[in-house]
Amino acid sequence: MTTLTKEADVPAPRGGEDAFLSVRDLYVHFATEDGTVKAVDGLSFELERGRTLGIVGESGSGKSVTNLSILGLHNPASTEVSGEILLDGQELTGARQKTLESLRGNKMAMIFQDPLTALSPYYTVGRQIAEPYRKHEGASKREAHERAVEMLDKVGIPNARTRAKDYPHQFSGGMRQRAMIAMALVCNPDLLIADEPTTALDVTVQAQILDLLKDLQQEFGSAIIFITHDLGVIGNVADDILVMYGGRAVERGTVEDVLRRPQHPYSWGLLTSMPRLSGDVNEELTPIHGTPPSLLSPPGGCAFHPRCDFAEQVAGGLSCTVDRPELPPGRSAACHLTDEQKRTFFTEQIKPRLG
């Protein structure tokens, strides 16, 4: 665990011990033939019941890996997970498989991105939904089937009783995602992780699914982690946002804070690269230049510095290429720019482009 001792990481004590889900100094490293992939490299966040945390970032920023490690779904043979993941006070890193199995699908559940490949083609939708209910609630086959029908009905599948006997390939994309949600919610999980649940769906269905998730959250009071790269979606569903880059959190705040007054140059890049409905169709989008960092050998210092337009503005002896900026607790951004600079650059250069 050289990575842990190499640098002092500042944990995020906001919320303290009593947070429902608390992830502290999470490192997820994969051993590959080319070397160690540092998919998550010192991540801390917290989540309360009934709240929704949106995790934003491009592909390979560590969003999905983080959440797979909460569920303990990584292959232990090739993955090294260290740090703390406390769910309702229970330590999940290094927990026994049996313990994790009894929590998965029960206390914590996950909705996967692609509902076509994420549902088994070999069993009926009803059976796949009923299965975790039978295991975790000890229900009989019949009770579990009734529960599956009830859940399908709840997520808005018409003729739930008949459709429960269908196979996933007989469902449309939107219905499959609904079935996936029904499956995740069948045991009323306290923590629901939605990994880009709407990415594979068209926009109208997307809106329905998001509404559905919100309704269900109100009903069950679950904590939700919503992973996406779509800032438009996140504004709709999340209470708080965590922006991830290169396996680390670079900005944290409420939806209002991060979307209206972002502080990190990476967040600025994400926002300015988004098309606006009100904008001119001929207006060119400005992508963030460069490519996401290699997780095998991430850039030294701030992982974002090779792509950052503001790296030269940093003064006061700190260097973006050498010193890695930490993410202070609370509303903050991991950046060497001073608060004054962040405010000025945002209002003068970024805000006008957001329209």
Add this chain to the structure above:
Amino acid sequence: MLRFLIRRSLGAVVILLIISAVTFFLFYAVPRDPAMLACGKNCTPDALEVIHRNLGLDKPVPQQYWEFMSGIVTGRDFAQGPCPAPCFGYSFANSDPVWGTIVDRFPTTVSLTVGGAVVFLVIGLGAGMIAAHKKGTLLDKAFSTGSLVLSSMQIYFIGPLVLALVVYNLELLDQPQYVPLTEDPAGWFMGLLIPWCVVQIIFTANYTRLARSSMIEQLQEDHVRTARAKGMSGRTVFFRYAWRGSLIPIVTIFGVDLGSLFGGAMITEWTFSLPGLGTLAVDSVQNTDLPMVMGVMLFAATFIILFNIIVDAVYAFIDPRVRLS
């Protein structure tokens, strides 16, 4: 399902017709007169002509083909006497009825095939699944290397080797032979034990690798991860979710293998001198025995086609996405 079976059966008939026609006409391209065989050493042109007439070889080839094919359905009358349907004619070499010979030889081939298949399926799939489960460990590597070595072996090499060791040196078992199961089950079992084990070595090795790779592929599927995310136990995930999908490539290959084994495991039968369809096919080709070759060919082809249809039907049971229409 019924429509599927009817459609596929009609297709099978067409394929068999094509195979029979190709075999029949190709046979006449062989520059060897089958009548010479029956005529013997002191052959005169007159005697040869008589034999030609008796065997029907004096008629035009298409007519001979037609008589042969219609004989299968309706039976035929020969100089030697009537031949009831299904009539494949009489052997040119020893005048035995072809159909009767095939029926005599078939139990040997069936015993060899079924026994061998049980052994190679159980051991092969078992070893493959264990290797997939323990992927990357020493055990997996041992199984993978072992199966590669064994699948590069040949029956005509291993067979005599096993015979030399087990039968002649250690005298543990008798020379392999076929004893009908109905007469003496124990003798049937002991007589075929060595051929089963030898025929299955290569198959076992192939099925080990096939089962391992398709299982590993399935274990990486998204829906298998979903099953784990639902809290399903490792065993449920392995046997219920991953195993089901891994069966499809295995069933495909198994259907092909079983079909061709039912047509006669030539090398194995030859190696152990077992009187099955395989040795029959080899002998009749060497003797230019057209009716026998035709009979064995069509019989073997029927099994291959039959198992293809069965495999397609089994797909529909394994994978609900497959529709049989």
